Amino acid sequence: MLFAVLFEDDNNCAADVRTRYMPAHLDFLSTHASMIRAAGPLRQHEGSGAGGLWLVDADSADEVDRLVKTDPFWPTGLRRSVRILIWKQVFADGARL
Template identity: 55%
Template structure:
């Protein structure tokens, strides 16, 4: 099943948290490339990063939550809120999938 994981940053977190833990975060993403299909920041109109998004292919929302909690960013306080929603892809590469 495909899930979208939408992370919202904690605006009161230390400003350098993302930079300090980025190498560990990227290594984590690489280690889980079979489950985390895509990942990246969401930029505001002014270019600031205040959230991020993953597309994960796992068996359940609980499995997606397990990935979130295993991410090195999780215990740092960088994340304020996380939303996980199942995604039903109906269009890709110029073609309908249903």
């Protein structure tokens, strides 16, 4: 089952937190590449981080929640909230699936 995971970042979190933990976060994404099909930052405008988006292949939302909570970003306070939503792809590369 595919899940869209939407992260909202805490703008009050120290600016250096993202920079300091980014290498560990990227290693985490690589380590879990069999589950995390895509990942990337969300921005409200250039240079201002707003959160992130993952597409995750997992058996349940609980499994995704456990994965989220093992990300090195999680315990830092950077993430203000997370939403885990079931996602069904119906369109890709200009065509309906």
